[in-house]
Amino acid sequence: MSSDVRTFFVSTAQVILLTVVIITITFLAIKPDPDHYFAGSLLHLHLLENTPSPRIILVGGSNVSFGIDAELMQRTLGIPVINDGLHAGLGLAPLRELEEYIHAGDEIIISLEYDLFANQDVLNGDPAFLSDWIEYSPRRVKYLSNPWEEAPGIYAIMLQRKVNRKVNTYLFGGSLNEVRDIFVGTKYDLNGDFIGHLQETSTNRRKIPATSYPVSGLQDDIFVFLENFNRIAREKGARVYFEAPASRQSNCKATGKAQMADFFKTFAERSSVPVLTPFDDVCLPNKYFFDTEYHLNAQGRELRTKRLIENWIKVTTALK
Amino acid sequence: MLFNSAAFLVFFPVVTTAYFLLPHRFRWMLLLAASCYFYMAFIPKYILILAVTITVDYFAGLGLEKFEGRKKRWVLMASILTNIGMLAFFKYFNFANENLALLAKFIGWNYPIHSLAIILPIGLSFHTFQSLSYTIEVYRGHQKAERHFGYLALYVMYYPQLVAGPIERPQNILHQLHTEQRFEYPRVTDGLKRMAWGMFKKIVVADRMVLFVNPVYSDPTNHHGPALVFATLAFAIQIYCDFSGYSDIALGSAQVMGVKLMKNFDHPYFARSISEFWRRWHISLSTWFRDYVYIPLGGNRVARPRWMFNLFITFLISGLWHGADWTYIIWGALHGFYLVVFALTEPFWRRLSALTRLDRLPRLKIVISTLTTFFLVTFAWIFFRAASLAEALYIVRHLGSGWRSYLVQSGHVLQEGFQNIANLGPYSIVSAIFTIFTPLTEESRTVIALTAFALMILIVIEVLQYRGNLLEELHQKPVYLRRIVYASLIAVILIFGTSYASVQQAFIYFQF
Numbered sequence: 001m002s003s004d005v006r007t008f009f010v011s012t013a014q015v016i017l018l019t020v021v022i023i024t025i026t027f028l029a030i031k032p033d034p035d036h037y038f039a040g041s042l043l044h045l046h047l048l049e050n051t052p053s054p055r056i057i058l059v060g061g062s063n064v065s066f067g068i069d070a071e072l073m074q075r076t077l078g079i080p081v082i083n084d085g086l087h088a089g090l091g092l093a094p095l096r097e098l099e100e101y102i103h104a105g106d107e108i109i110i111s112l113e114y115d116l117f118a119n120q121d122v123l124n125g126d127p128a129f130l131s132d133w134i135e136y137s138p139r140r141v142k143y144l145s146n147p148w149e150e151a152p153g154i155y156a157i158m159l160q161r162k163v164n165r166k167v168n169t170y171l172f173g174g175s176l177n178e179v180r181d182i183f184v185g186t187k188y189d190l191n192g193d194f195i196g197h198l199q200e201t202s203t204n205r206r207k208i209p210a211t212s213y214p215v216s217g218l219q220d221d222i223f224v225f226l227e228n229f230n231r232i233a234r235e236k237g238a239r240v241y242f243e244a245p246a247s248r249q250s251n252c253k254a255t256g257k258a259q260m261a262d263f264f265k266t267f268a269e270r271s272s273v274p275v276l277t278p279f280d281d282v283c284l285p286n287k288y289f290f291d292t293e294y295h296l297n298a299q300g301r302e303l304r305t306k307r308l309i310e311n312w313i314k315v316t317t318a319l320k
Numbered sequence: 321m322l323f324n325s326a327a328f329l330v331f332f333p334v335v336t337t338a339y340f341l342l343p344h345r346f347r348w349m350l351l352l353a354a355s356c357y358f359y360m361a362f363i364p365k366y367i368l369i370l371a372v373t374i375t376v377d378y379f380a381g382l383g384l385e386k387f388e389g390r391k392k393r394w395v396l397m398a399s400i401l402t403n404i405g406m407l408a409f410f411k412y413f414n415f416a417n418e419n420l421a422l423l424a425k426f427i428g429w430n431y432p433i434h435s436l437a438i439i440l441p442i443g444l445s446f447h448t449f450q451s452l453s454y455t456i457e458v459y460r461g462h463q464k465a466e467r468h469f470g471y472l473a474l475y476v477m478y479y480p481q482l483v484a485g486p487i488e489r490p491q492n493i494l495h496q497l498h499t500e501q502r503f504e505y506p507r508v509t510d511g512l513k514r515m516a517w518g519m520f521k522k523i524v525v526a527d528r529m530v531l532f533v534n535p536v537y538s539d540p541t542n543h544h545g546p547a548l549v550f551a552t553l554a555f556a557i558q559i560y561c562d563f564s565g566y567s568d569i570a571l572g573s574a575q576v577m578g579v580k581l582m583k584n585f586d587h588p589y590f591a592r593s594i595s596e597f598w599r600r601w602h603i604s605l606s607t608w609f610r611d612y613v614y615i616p617l618g619g620n621r622v623a624r625p626r627w628m629f630n631l632f633i634t635f636l637i638s639g640l641w642h643g644a645d646w647t648y649i650i651w652g653a654l655h656g657f658y659l660v661v662f663a664l665t666e667p668f669w670r671r672l673s674a675l676t677r678l679d680r681l682p683r684l685k686i687v688i689s690t691l692t693t694f695f696l697v698t699f700a701w702i703f704f705r706a707a708s709l710a711e712a713l714y715i716v717r718h719l720g721s722g723w724r725s726y727l728v729q730s731g732h733v734l735q736e737g738f739q740n741i742a743n744l745g746p747y748s749i750v751s752a753i754f755t756i757f758t759p760l761t762e763e764s765r766t767v768i769a770l771t772a773f774a775l776m777i778l779i780v781i782e783v784l785q786y787r788g789n790l791l792e793e794l795h796q797k798p799v800y801l802r803r804i805v806y807a808s809l810i811a812v813i814l815i816f817g818t819s820y821a822s823v824q825q826a827f828i829y830f831q832f
Contacts, residue, residue, distance in 0.1 A: 004505035011509065011803070018807030023814060152326075156814065163815050168766045171750065 023159065030162040032135045037194075038086065039185025040065070041094075042136050044192045047082045048098065054105030055080040056312075059098055060245065061088030061113045062194075067246040067296035068111070069305040070191035076309050083192035088113040088294070090133055091125030092225055096143035099229060104237030109276065109312070110226070111243040113294055114263070117222050118214035131158040197290050198298045206291050210250035213293070215263035223270045230273050241315065242267065243308060244277035246300065251293045252283035274319075276311040321361035323569045324523055331358070332573060335479075339577055344500040348470050351497075351577075355479040359442070362483075366441040369406055374473045376402040377451050381465035381472070384458045392459065399455040407448045410440055415644030443483030445641055449608055451476050454490045456612060463490040471497055478579070480570040484563070486584040486604035493579065501578025510791060511575030516809055517781070518568025521561040523817035524774045529558035532761050532771070537705055540715050544722025548715050550760040555705045556698040560589065561778070563602070587786045589697075592689040594658040597697055605641070609634050628663065632656035642704070647712055651703040658696055730756040770816060777812070 033039065048057070056079060058064050064085020074081040086094055095110070102108065115122045124145045131154045134140045144150045187196030230240045244264070252260055264279055288300025296304060321327050335354040342350055360367055380399035384392055414435045424431035454475065457463035466472040475494050481487075536543050536551035543551070567584035574581045588601035598606045610619075617630040632653070639652015662669075672678075678685045699716075706712035737752025744751075754765035761768060784790045794802055 002503065004503055004508075007505050008503070008508060014803050015806045015810070018803055019810045019814075022807055022811040026811070026815065159815055160817075164766050164770070167769055168764075171754065171765045171769055 026163065027159055030166050033165060034185060035180065036132065036185045037180075037183040038129075038132050038136060040188040040192065040194065041086055041133055043188050044082070044084045044086070045097075045137060047192050048084065048101040051080045051082055053103035054107070055082060056107045056109065057082045057084055057098065057102075058109050058111070058243075059084040059095060060111035060243075061085060061090070061116070061294070062292075063088075063113055063245040063294040063296075064111050065192075065194040066197060066290065067294070067301050067304055068193070068243075068308060069301050070193050071189055072302070072305050073309055074191060077313075081191055083194075085111070085192075085194075086133070087129055088115060088122065089126040089129035091116065091123050091130075092145070092222075093125050093130060093133065093140070093143040095225070095229060097140060099232055102233050102236045102238045106233070106236075106238035107312075107316070108233060108238060108240045109243050109308070110229075110240060110273070111245050112222075113245045114213040114215050117218045117263070118216065120219055120221065123219060123222055127154055127157050128161065130154055131161055134158065135162070197295070198301075200290065200297065208248065208250075208286075208289060208291070208293055210248075210254045211293070212255040213247065213251055213260070215255055215259050218263070218266055218270075226271050226273055230271075239316075239319075240273050241312070242271070242273045242275045242277075243311075244275070244282040246289075246294050246296045246304060247283045248289050248293045249283050249286050274315055276308065276315055278311070281307055281311075321358045323566065324519065324527075327361065336573075336576055340503050348468075348474050348497065351479070352470055352474050352477065355474065355477040355482060358479040359477065359482055362442040363439060369410070369441055369444070370447060370477060373403060373406060373448065373451050374469075374476050377455050377476070378466070378469050378472050380455045381458045382467070384455065385465040396455060396459045400452065403448045403452045403455075407444060410438060410444055412640075412644045414438070446485045446487055447476055447482060449487045449605075449641075450481075450485075453487070453608065453612070457490050463494070466490070466494060478574070480574040480579075481581055484566050484570070485602075486567060486570065486582050487608050488582060488604065492582055496579045499578075504578075507578065508576050511572040513791065513806065514572030514575060515569050516572075516806070516813070518565040518570075518572060519813050519817075520809060521565030521568065521778065523565075523813055525778050526558045526561035526565060527817070528767075528771050528774055529554045529561070531763055531767060533558055533705070535762050537707065537711075540706070540711050540718075544726065545719050546723060546726045547760050548719055552698055552702055552705075552715070552719075556589075556694075556701050557775070557778075559701065559704070560585075587782060589694055590690060590782075590786055591693050592686060593693055594655065594662060594696060597693055598655070598659075605638070609638055613637060628660045631659050631663065635659065646709045647703045647706055650709065650712070651700050654700045654703065658700075726759065774816060 056070075056073060056077070058068050058070055058081065062085065065083060065087075066085075068083060068085065070081040070083035084094065084098060098108070127150070130144065130150075134154060135158055141147055141151050141154065144154065182196040182200070184196055187194060189195050226240075226242075233240045247260075260282065261279060264275060264282070267275060284296070284300055284304065288296050288303060290297040290300070321331060331354070335350065338350055339347055356367060359370070377399055380395050383395040387395060417433055417435050421431045421433070454463070454466075454472070458465050466475065471494065474497055475488075475490060476482075478488075478493070478497070532554040533551050536547050537555070540548060564585035571581045571584070582604050584602060584604050586600040586603065588597050591597035591600050614630055614634040617633065618626060619630060620627045622630065633656070635652045635656030636649065637652070638655070639649045642648045642652070673685065678688070702715050703709075703712045706715060733752045733755045734749075737748045740748035754768060757768050758765070781790065784793075794805065797805075
């Protein structure tokens with residue numbers, strides 16, 4: 001080996017090492033943000049690890065975290081209930097995580113937003129949301145749809161978002177509350193329900209556009225996943241149900257009743273997971289919605305939870 | 321394959337390592353295979369276009385050496401027709417056809433020819449011009465015909481400059497490809513540093529500018545004058561960093577393998593006149609047009625009106641070279657117009673400068689002429705960037721609109737910021753400044769702040785490079801300091817680069 005090649009390898013190794021040191025220090029110095037909405041996922045994880053079975057676990061996107069009251073369910077039914085709902089932008093990753101914590105006797109109620117059925121990208125999760133979620137528990141990287149392929153990109157995004165957040169904190173004079181609004185990670189109750197929106201007095205926080213729900217062109221992958229999830233749960237002695245996501249009357253109307261009915265018909269045909277929600281209960285009046293077509297306000301959350309309790313009792317009784 | 325892709329991060333070290341490990345006689349094969357792979361990462365079948373071009377020009381080169389007189393001219397014509405024919409078919413057929421159809425409709429004729437569903441091959445204009453320069457140089461006797469088909473193919477296809485230049489001349493590159501290159505530490509590391517700087521310009525600056533440019537240029541009718549001006553200035557920075565960043569990566573990667581490509585950019589925004597701008601911007605293309613279009617037309621050694629015509633027509637063709645659209649033609653024409661006007665009014669400017677005593681203030685004169693050149697160039701970029709001629713004209717017409725209300729509102733925000741200092745401290749001023757910027761960019765204050773940081777690095781380095789050889793100066797510093805500087809640059813690219821966080825941005829000039 002010539003002296004030039006040797007010098008090159010030594011100097012390159014030094015530069016790479018220094019780069020790794022700079023990046024590692026940056027990475028470690030900026031801690032996960034305790035006020036981020038996704039900080040609630042640590043509480044969810046804690047509940048999944050420490051709540052004894054049998055229990056009811058509610059899982060899905062923000063239609064679950066905003067729109068089902070696990071605490072009320074627990075009080076009514078007398079068994080532990082965990083709200084593991086967080087954000088539809090995470091795709092199926094939270095369900096993959098949940099798979100590990102299923103125990104015999106668990107009752108799992110999945111409520112996925114329509115977008116996850118119709119769009120492959122949504123199903124895989126948004127890289128920015130996933131990187132924020134993984135930041136709270138790095139081992140979550142294994143719940144990505146293609147961990148080896150996606151992990152380097154996710155960690156690169158995580159690094160950028162950490163730095164962005166730090167810069168953002170400085171620019172906002174030390175607090176990000178101005179941009180966070182109600183979406184703060186400390187606003188969860190002991191069952192994992194998000195409660196940041198319950199204090200809002202207005203029922204309709206902002207004008208929600210009456211766009212249609214994406215209920216057509218359903219992806220095969222989601223049904224394959226649900227079947228697999230159901231099989232694993234059964235093998236572990238648990239049961240899985242599907243609850244319709246919170247659906248707003250005007251948006252249902254824009255979608256079309258026949259199309260909505262088709263969605264649930266297709267679901268029943270392609271999945272062995274029983275649906276808890278009777279079709280007539282799927283769409284809720286506009287007054288029960290908070291800020292998006294999936295987020296219920298306090299009144300809507302109460303109504304939906306009471307109906308869910310009734311439906312769950314009916315279906316489980318029938319299954320017995 | 322994109323230089324700013326993960327695939328290139330693997331491709332480059334593998335090819336370079338194999339290059340230095342292989343005996344010289346096999347290296348051309350490796351580089352040719354690597355170049356084919358690099359090109360085929362886009363649309364594989366288009367490699368056939370290159371195969372045809374190279375084969376025709378290979379035999380044309382041999383024929384040009386063999387024949388004399390009329391036969392020689394016929395051979396040259398065959399080569400030019402093949403090259404230009406490919407370009408005309410893939411790049412200009414639909415444009416010409418659509419315009420003919422419009423004309424036919426206007427005069428009430430039935431025009432039966434439909435446009436073709438073809439995708440423009442990546443870098444077609446670049447490798448066609450490079451191939452053409454080979455046959456022209458052989459015809460002129462400046463270059464011997466290449467007898468080794470593989471080396472000629474490599475000359476046209478050499479991957480660092482295959483898809484976006486620099487457009488090389490055979491005299492500069494062919495002999496370098498034939499020469500055995502050894503691993504030389506200073507040359508290899510200088511090449512890598514150049515690549516890193518190019519990556520910074522592309523990933524950290526240019527791709528960040530996209531955030532300010534695209535929202536406005538994708539829908540200019542929904543934006544007022546200040547936003548249009550801001551987006552246009554951002555595009556001026558974007559295109560410079562995008563294209564010169566690409567050129568730096570190309571030059572750097574070739575340098576690592578011992579090939580010195582021609583300089584393509586030389587701080588163009590420091591130019592004090594439009595003609596100087598074109599001596600500093602896309603140098604390989606402007607010299608190509610100078611050598612093969614402008615001078616053959618007579619250059620400036622003709623009567624004044626003909627000289628003006630030569631200037632104008634050269635830039636008009638240059639505009640057309642960039643893209644088959646009226647926006648590019650007008651962009652080229654605008655630069656031709658600038659040059660003609662400045663050539664015609666040069667005595668007037670000299671007299672004005674003497675009259676206003678600007679001659680006695682050379683620094684002020686430099687600032688004024690540099691800014692004037694920059695704003696003229698930036699104004700022309702409107703036509704280059706706009707999606708259509710109608711949108712470009714809309715932007716031009718509305719550059720001055722909405723300033724009054726924007727400035728009044730900004731004034732109020734700033735005033736409020738100053739009033740709040742007592743309660744909120746200096747943060748209230750910072751907040752006011754970001755509030756003023758937000759309507760222009762529609763971006764968060766974090767994005768604006770990080771962009772300002774990236775621009776600050778860019779400007780400092782550019783000024784230092786302009787004033788002297790930055791790498792030479794850096795070599796004088798202690799080793800540990802140099803290592804920290806290089807590691808920091810790589811870390812900044814990884815942390816602040818936008819490609820990972822959003823959709824990877826292709827280089828702008830790939831489309832040409």
